[in-house]
Structures are given as structure tokens and as C-alpha cells.
Amino acid sequence: MPIALKPRLLLAAALGLGCTLAHAATPGAETAALDKIVDATVARYRLPGIAVGVIENGQVVYTRTVGETVAGSGRKITPQTLFKIASNSKAMTTALLGRLVDAGKLRWDDPVTKYLPQFRMHDPWVTANMRVADLLTHSSGLPEGGGDLMLWPEPNAFTRADIIHGLAFIKPGYGFRSRYQYDNLLYVVAGEVAVAAGGASYETLMRREVFEPLHLDRCQVGAWKRDAVGNVAQPHRRDNGRNVAIGEDAAEIPAITSAPAGGIRCDLEDMLGWARNWLVPTPAQLTWLSPAQRQVLQAPHMLIPVSEQRRAWDNTHVMAYGYGWRMADVDGEWNVWHTGTLNGMYSMLSLLPDRRSGFVFMINGEAGDARTVLGEVLTKHFTAPGDSRGVDWYADALEQRAKQRSPASSTPDTAAQQPVSAAGLARWRGRYRDPWFGDITLCPRDGKMYFAAAKSPTLTGTVMRLGDRYLVHWNDSADLDAWLDFHAAAGGQPIALRMAKLDPQGDFSSDYEDLDFQRVGGCR
Template sequence: MHKRTLLRIVPAVAGVAFSFAAWAAPPADLDEHVNAVIREQGVPGMAVTIVEQGKVVHAKGYGVRKLGSPEPVDADTIFPTGSTGKAITTAALAVLVDEGKIGWDDKVIDHIPGFQMYDAWVTREMTIRDLLVHRSGLGLGAGDLMFVPRSSLSRAETVRRLRYIKPATSFRSGYAYDNLLYAVAGQLIEDVSGQDWETFVRERVLKPAGMGTSTTRDVDRWATANRVQPHARMDGGFRGVGKQEVLDERQSLGANASPAGGVSSSANDFGHWLQIQLAHGALPDGKGRLFSEDASREMWTPQVLMPINAYPAPIAEATPQFSAYALGWDVRDYRGAKIIEHGGAVFGVQTMVVLIPDKQVAFSLQINSEDGVVLRGLTFELLDHYLGGPKRDWVGDFAAYKKARVQGALDFLAKSKTEKKPSRPSLPLNGYAGKFADPWYGPIEIRQEKGRLRLDFKQTPNMVGTLEHWQYDTYQVRWDDRTAEPAYVSFGVDADGKVDRITMKAVSPLADFSWDYHDLLFTPQGGG
């Protein structure tokens, strides 16, 4: 759901990219190549869909649904699709726009009277369009810890707490990716339609689109036998490095944020979705429309410029000249062509959706791991195929780029340990114990248990860990759930020797931005 940078194929013959024809048909050796890639990169399973000139020309699964199990991925195997679902939430809004029930530039407070941002002026001016384009003034990933890695909060309560998150910049002044305002969009759909986001999307988007295997609720996905299991690497120093492991699929993101990325889908269903996108809203059977051409035009029109940070060698040519965010879609250029795309990631699964409108070509790539090198590499190899670019081993290049980043992070962490100052905490253990709360996240509790401190994020089920002294009044929390990102926990002590504030930040320099510990400020509560 959260949008990771998917930079994590090695061809069948080392050093030689597979041969792509310059036009029309999918690569002749696509099956052979994908099988080689997932084997060499350690990705358990993958699904690939390609649409050309309005027809699904490829929809196929590769590998297995779960490491150690024989069940194969096929064209109907469903994967969580993460933030690629933002385009589906936008399509749901488009249905309501076409029916005249809302307008893209309606004020949010006209449909959710209790909606409130930190700043009163922004509250009054925020439009439905603003919810979708990451220009609200919120910081990168602000508020994600209300649903990452899990949550007990309702969507309505999550939306209510938005008022406590301080902006990082002024309203509409720039781009910063967020998930939280898509949760607001989902609540708006419910308030306008009378159906919750899950039901409305299933009945008004997925079913008309012919996406019969797709789901909007975790319980429905878990009830589907033909589904993947998530995988990640966690034992190599930090997340993303080490041995591939199967994750617990039920320790999933909070449903409160499902409008930002809670759809699960298959290769066959993605075929229908890509057909509809290329046809500007027309249904594949030719018997109607999901949304209007006007809505399609709105969804693909750039709204806010995205900063361009040049990639280094060996992937420098992946740097766009133009990059912007539209309504649930990224818009950029590559080899002179306009590319409409969006990546998506939930823990242990990643997806990439790419449209080349001028060529009437689109494709989706799904993997049941976090090894995004496969997604980014295959994306550029397919783009080169359809845009007539030279043959190139993009996966190998992305793998080299990832290797350098990982080594840099490992070096950083090693240096942090050598530079740690010999010191003692200023308080006894019981001096740090108590109940604390952050205005938007809510309560935590620190308890002294058997000679150690334990930290409990009360509204995130099973997010409990042990505090290990780092230096001075800073500790590291090592969560019982190894999939949760370790963090520094720093205590502020007042003149009376009592804790008056707690701040946090992720330990790993490559931690996903959704672990927005740095936005938290805990203060003592009653009994703390």
C-alpha cells in the first residue's frame, strides 16, 4: 500500500539481456527469461500481464505461491497490489463524479463535515482533487504508523486524527507522497454512497470491470485458496538483506488505510483493468463504460510536479526528464514517450503497473517478495522492447545499484556502533516507565518487566518490543515481531528528573518511509 522505491533480472545467460522484438508481440522468450530471473533473484513467484491494442496477449504466473510448497502461481492467483490500488479508489470516485454526486474540486468538508486538517484554512480549502495528488503539506508518509504494520483503529477515527498532524510545508506548495488522505477519500466514498469503500469498490468497480477474483478485504483474500504468501529478507543486518522467509499474511496492514492500497488482484483481472485504462473507461466487452472519457482525462492529467533526483550509474538512463503525479497515477517520460505508471508494495509483496498510451500497450508485474530489482528491471526491459530501445540487462544494472545502496547502509550501521559513546542512562529503569501518548498516533506504554524495559504501541496489535540501552538516554527497541522496523527511542528528562517527552527514529537508513517514527512526540499521560 505504501509506495516503496522498488529497486531491489539476471538473464538466462549471465551478462546477456534477452532478445526483445522491436514491435507488437511480447518477447518471444519471455517465459524462459522470467523463470530464470525469479530463480536467480530468489523470488518465489511472479505474475505478468501484457495488453496490446486492446487485447490481453499475455497473462501468466511463474514460480510458487509459497516457499517450500509446490502450488504454482497461475493467471488467477491473487496478490495484494499495494498502492497501485490508489488508481482504483480514484476510479471509484470517478463513478460518483460521472453520476453527478461529487465533483473533483468539491470541498472535502462539504461531504465530510467533521473533516479537519491541522490548519483551519487548509481544512476549508481542501478539495477531493487535493486528497489524491500529494500536495497537502503533510510530510512524506505522515501518519502511516496509524496503519503500519497493523491497526485497531477504524477508518473514521483515523480520519479524525488527521487534525493533529502538523504540516511539513505550506498547502499546495510541493509534492510529498502520503497514504492517509486516500483513507479520507475512502471515507468520503462511504459518506456519499452509503456503502463502505470495500463494498462500493467491489460492486461498482471490480464487478463491472470483470475482475471477479479480486478482493477488497483481507478476510476475503484469506478465504481464497489460490493466493500468494508474502516473503521478505530480514536476517542480513536489516530488512531487505539475508535469507528469504515466509511472513505471516495475517499480520497485515490496517484495513483503515485500504483505500490507499487494499485491493488484491490476479494477472487475469489486471488484464481487464489495463484494457479499461487504455480504452479510457470503456469496458472490455464493449457493452458500456466504467467511467467517462472526461474522467479518464482527469485521472491522467499531471497535477503536481515530482522532484527528479538523478539516478547514478549504472541506471542513470532511468532518470526521467519530466515527472508528475496525476489522480492516482505517476506520469513521466521515457525515450520520448509518455508513461503512466504506479508501483505498489505491502509487506512481502510488490506490484508495478505501466501504461504506454501512444503505443496502446500496458503491462503489470507482481511478485510475492520485496525483491524490487525484478520489477524495475523487467519494467525497463519491457519499455525498451515496446519503444524500440537497445537490448539491455536492466535487472543486472538495478541489482548492482541495490548492492551499492545496501553496502552503504551496512557501513553506516557499523560506523554508528563504533561511534556510540560510552555512557549510562540518567535514570533507573523505573524512571522511564509510564504511559505516554502522541496526539495523532495515540497511546504507548513503557513497562519494567524482569529487569528490562518493554515498549507497547497500544493501538498496533502485537507491536511490543524490548528497549536496549544505546547511549545516554537513548535506547533501541527490538520488536518481538521481527518484521517491524527497529527504532531509536530517546527520552527527554526535565529539571525534576522526570521524562517529559519521547522521540523516535528508524535505525536503518533504508527503512521504508511508512515507519514515520520521526513524526512522533510522546508526552506523559495520567499515571505516567
């Protein structure tokens, strides 16, 4: 039997959620149906590679791998291929914290400053009242994706100490505990709380307290050697109709600051083992993490607004965030899940606890819509087996929604942009500083003006002019290009620079809007 999650069961009772089982099917017929779903997704979105696994009533009933670790390499993806699981790492971080709670080394209601005396938020009252639990529910007051430029794009030179220091300078976007706004920085802080309570590095604790007892033998965190581990998928982007590998790993893979929020890699076999630990825990696994802490992690703690799409597709009434997990009612059943997104890598882990069923998949390509569609169709495989809407129906629906977006929300046409000459931007040249992001320079090179971030080396680009506005076009980064808005302050104050995404609907982790640069010196 699945573990009883009291808050979940109370909410389910209030909603009248059912737990009707899917129609029975022969193994061969079910495999063929799942193959059809995967094949249709790969074909529709021309994915470079994917690994998929399905669990029914606690047993793995289906696995499928398609494509290559690097497009055109001939190296096939297998169930042992490592993928970046991105924000699916958050549930592993909260499980680590749950282990520390079970051990009496930590309490969810402890103030963060008990473990990290240097911790500061923008508001001193919030600093004093921020609990360990508040780090995990995306309700701290940080704007959506606030400070993510200290994590991505990688590589960069920001440390976890830099992040803890920088939080004090990020202005809140809403009231503390008043609403849900997704952030990543506080999961990095949560990892440092684990370090203080557990007496070892985050990477050591994750290996010792999570990977080893659960036999997640190929999951990787921290520094490791690519060729010694082997079979590692690389991210891709679409370029002129082709899948092109980007940001490929070097032989020595370094530890990364973002690990507690989104820096773990795992293969399909380990992710299925991780999922089964939640659906059908063994007696040893219930000793590893107590039923009480399992209830806490997957209970609703912060409500999330339900989108029109979820209401229409899934008849969802309530959506919430736990500790590292999202949850909602879907077609009258309770669903606990999370997704992961990094440049060129997408993943999803989804559980239907009342069925002891679920699925996981990982993709090494541009796959935002593909993940939405595949996740929906695999969910319907359980919750609405008679649903005739397949991959193409949901894909068409997404495309139609995209076409209906307001023109104001789309990226402006940049075909007419031109590089700005050094002389044309001479008034604004110099070194600028933001209190959490640090220094950038706007200085001439080869007759043009270049933007360069001191701690984020891929954020280097040419300053362009488009109409009467300036923007920076990044040379190598996959991050979104950004507007540059200069302001001459009155009273002899330093010149200010603000930034914004060209596409207002772009990824929130490109949080240029939270930057507030002041000129602090000239070009050297």
C-alpha cells in the same frame, strides 16, 4: 484508438515525445525474450513467486507465473492467484470517485468538509480550502508517510474515524500544494468521501461500482474467507538465504482500514483486464467511466522531482502525479504507472497509452530492487528494443549505487546492544500519549523494560541500550527498530519521548519522527 488525454498531449507536444512502435518480432521469439527477462529476475533475486502479464496494442500477448503461494508448499502460483496490490489500489479508489463525479454526486473541487464536516488538518486554513482533488495528489502538506503508523503494521485497532481525527495533530512538513510528498492517510479520507457521497460503505461501493461492471471477478476488498476464495499468495521475507512466509492470512480475512490506500487484492487476469480498460476501453467501459473523467485521472496534477537515476536510465524530463497514477516521459514516450509496496509484497502496473501497451507484475517476496529492475527492462522492451542492458546490468547498477551511499545513511551496527534493566530505565517508566497515535507504555517485565503500543499490538518490543542511546527492538513486527530519546521537560511539565528510525533511509511509513509523546501516568 486510445482516449485523448489533453493535458498529456499538450505536455507531450512540448517535450517532443514520439510514439515509435517496437520492432516487430515473431510470437515465439518475443515469448522467449520475455521468458529470459522473467527467469533472470527470479534467479537474480531468488523470488518466491511472481505473476507477469504483457499487453501489446491492446492484446494480452504474454503471461507467466513462477513459484509458489507459500515457499515450500508445492502450491503453484497461477494467473488466478491473488496478490496484495498495495498502492495500486489508489487508482481503483480514484476511479470510484470518478464514477461518483459522472453520476453528479461529487465534484473534484468540492471542499472535503462538505462530505466530512469533522475533517480537520493541522492548519485551519488548509482545512477550509482542502478540496476532494487535494486528497489525491500528495501535496497536502503532510510529511512523507505522515500518520502511516495508524495503517501499518497490521493488524491494528485504528479505524478510519481515528485517522480523520488524528490528521489535525500531524504537523505539516511543507506548504499546502507547494510540493509532492507521498502520503496514504488522505486516500483513506478519500474513501470516506466516497462513502458520504455514494451512500454505502467503501467496500460495497468498490465491489458494486468497480469490480462488478469491469468483471474483476476475483479482486477482493473488505472481509472474505480465505479458503472459499482460494489460491492466495502470502508475503515472504529473506531469512538466512531462504524465503520465509510472514504474516500469513487466517481463515477469516478481516476488512482493513487501509483499503482505499492499499488494501485491495487481485489476480493477474483481473489486473490485465483493469489495464486493458485504460488502454483499449470498450464502449461499455466508456459508459462505465466517461472519457472526461479518464482524462482527469491520468492528467498531470502535481510535479514530482526527477531523480538522477531516471534521467540517466530513461532520459526523463518531466514526472508528475495524477489521481492515483504517476506519469513521466520515458525514452521519448509517455508512461503512466503505479507501484505497490507492502511488507513482503511488491507490484507494478505500467501503461504506454500511445502504444495501447503495457505490463503488470506482482511478487510475493522482498523485491524492492527486483521490481525496479524488472519494471525497467520490461519498459525498455517497448521504448528501447535495441537496448542491450538486461536484468544483470540494471541489478549491478543498483548495487553499485547502494555501495556509494554515505555511511551516515546506513543502519548502525546493533551487535553490541543489550537489554535495559527495569532499574536502569526506572526514571522514564510510565504511560505516554501522542495525540494521533494514542497511548504506549514503557513498563517492566521479567526484569527488563518493554515498549507496548495500545492500538498497534505488533509494536511491542524490548528496550535496548546501544552506546549512550536507547532503542526499541520489536519482538514480532517487521517494522523498523526505533531510537527512543527521552527529554525531562522544565517547569514540572510531563516527560517527553521522541522516536526516530535507526536507518534514516528506512521506509517512510515507519514515521516515528512525527510522534510527540508526553508522559501521562505511571505503569499499572
